Amino acid sequence: MVPLAVLLLLLLLVFVLVPQLHGPEQVSTPTYWPTDGWHNSTPEEHGFDSAKLAEALLTMREQNINIHSLMIIRDGEVLLDAYFYPYDGTTVHDQASVTKSVMTTLIAIADEEGKLQLDQPMVSYFPDRTIRNMDFRKENITVRHLTSMSSGLDCTSERDEETLNEMMTSPDWVQFTLDRQVIWEPGTHFVYCSPGMHLLSPILQNATGMTALEYARPNLLEPLGIRDVIWYTDPQGYNVGSADLYLHPHDMAKIGYLWLNKGQWEGEQIVSPEWVQDSVSVQMVTGGGDDYGYGWWVPKDEPVAYSAIGRGGQRILVVPDWDLIVVTTGGGFEFDEIEPLLIPAIVDLDHELPANPAGMIELEAALDTIAQPPAPLPVAQLPEIASEISGKNFSFDPNPLGVQKMRLEFNGPGEAIVYLLFTEEEQMVSWRIGLDGVYRFSPGDNDLPLGMRGYWADAQTFVMEYDEIANNGHIMLRMRFEADRVVIEGEEAAHELTLMFEGVQENP
Structure with a gap:
């Protein structure tokens, strides 16, 4: 290609x-x-x-x-x-990581306003935290280094951003990242490091007294006419600096148009033309495909x-x-x-x-x-095991999806219902599943649409497709039922993840 x-x-x-x-x-x-x-x-x-x-x-x-x-x-x-x-x-x-381009833009605007300084040490924005693995190299990491992915923090993008996944399972994402060892001289080595980008959000909040979303609304989003926004937060309430910003495609294009017009919008300079130029100029050679500017690929x-x-x-x-x-x-x-x-x-x-x-x-x-949706497919006769497991609860040990319990119900020819209890939730959620190749829609997180469809691949294997339609979460789950057990194998398209875990039927 x-x-x-x-x-x-x-x-x-x-x-x-x-x-x-x-x-x-x-x-x-x-x-x-x-x-x-x-x-x-x-x-x-x-x-x-x-x-x-x-x-x-x-x-x-x-x-x-x-x-x-x-x-x-x-x-x-x-x-x-x-x-x-x-x-x-x-x-x-x-x-997803288009968020990084927005996050670095907010940092640039705050720098131009004098709220923070790009070349100020990173650790200076966390005076109340005790930071492990402190040395002269960590003291020399600047905000600018974070925006160009050159902080030198011990971070890897291998194995589906392993360091990011470790951060997201920690109780305090900011502390986890601040405590990382520094293994390269800051400014000398590019590593795609989402945890480092996330630090920009608490830095902005500590400098301005506003969350990244609160700061973004008057300084970036509203001048462009961007009003419908969701931005998820970490366990401490900081907007995720590396991901999880939600925008309409039409509003994504406005960000591109702002860059195309060198940071100007309706006669107002939203972000300086110097920053726009620098952000899309090579700041770090990646050694791979495109090189990196400040939050943008070049x-x-x-x-x-x-x-x-x-x-x-x-x-x-x-x-x-x-x-x-x-x-x-x-x-x-x-x-x-x-x-x-x-x-x-x-x-x-x-x-x-x-x-x-x-x-x-x-x-x-x-x-x-x-x-348009695809034309509905003929629904094959359900295998015998469908009636045997219908309405029965299966319990699971800890697993990557956080599913504690599951129940499938096959009550009609064209639809099924799945009931799921997730970790730290008190009640099961229920979603309809189309068995005719057409999604059945349910409200997901923040009332964004969620689509489900499935089919029996053989007499013991049910394949369930879970599509977070306004997200990039798209998971195919193969559930093989044998006796009182189920083995679930999954593939997640956007993250290129595979998983496998088992469950056992309650009171078989």
Whole structure:
């Protein structure tokens, strides 16, 4: 697969950088600001082929790519706004590590206001904490080092961010991270370290007296017209600095548009142009794919584009020379899966294409198709074991999902119900399960939609699909029932996790 940076560079050379063919394209001064909503246009008005976009969307659906939404914005106008069943775009969506790009922005704004200092030692913002493993290197870690993932703290992104998972199981995330040993000289070594990014949130709160969300509303979100926001907190009440911010895709695009316009919005400088430039310039060489700025990923060698990227398919891609923003959300996919499908739709980025009514009809039909549920499948006769386990409780030892008890009920031909009791919960939750290939929806956390469907893979194995539709949590669970026991194996798409645990039937 050709990397995104290479494809963009090749296209940029063809459409933009070859002076004998075209003059360099510059980002124009906006004729309006999308504070209260984006303007729409046709793909052809911006050099895209609507029929090719329709083909790309249908192929994504046919290939079962787990994409939730796709927006393409050029010259400040939306030329594609697509939503894939089961996500319909009416709710906010988990940003995963796109949160890091927002968190570093808040730190920059607070620095410009004089609330904190980027080059101030990290530990100076925690005067009331006793910090282990203190040495001169830890004393030299600055806020700036945290924003560029170069703190030197003992942190690994291997094994699905093992250090992050250790932090999240600790009672105090901030103390866990502050206590880490320093194993590299600060500013010399890049390590993708979500715990280090999380420290930016308590630093901001300790410096301003406001949580990150409280500070973000008047200083970043509300000026851009971003009002519908969820931001989860750690056990001590700090907004998670590395993840768990939820925004609408349209509002994700506003963050990209703010960067495209060098930090300015409606005549107000929200964040300094110097920070915008520095954040998307290489601050740390990663040794891998893209390099890293301050919370943003930057292609190597040629800064054709830059991205805020979150696990599972969350992305804000900005291509300044094309005045282009691409926003995606997903439940576990890679941009490389959709990129080759979109490239053919780019026809001429220097000239408006002729109107294409037939192509627009195809595109509208494709947008409708991808938003619809699949046709219900015939429901096979339930195996004998379904009636044997129906209504019976199974208990579990501690496990990664935190499930203490489970009960399945198979009372109808097309649906089942699962009852689950989670650790530290007092009552079971119940969710309907579609047995015909179509999700049954229930309210999940913060009343965000949750979809469930399942089927019997064989006479003893029930497969249950759990989809946190506005999240990137998508888990397939295979439950094999034998006698009075059940063995559950699971795969989580966005986190690439596998798990296995067993349960026993109560009072068989």
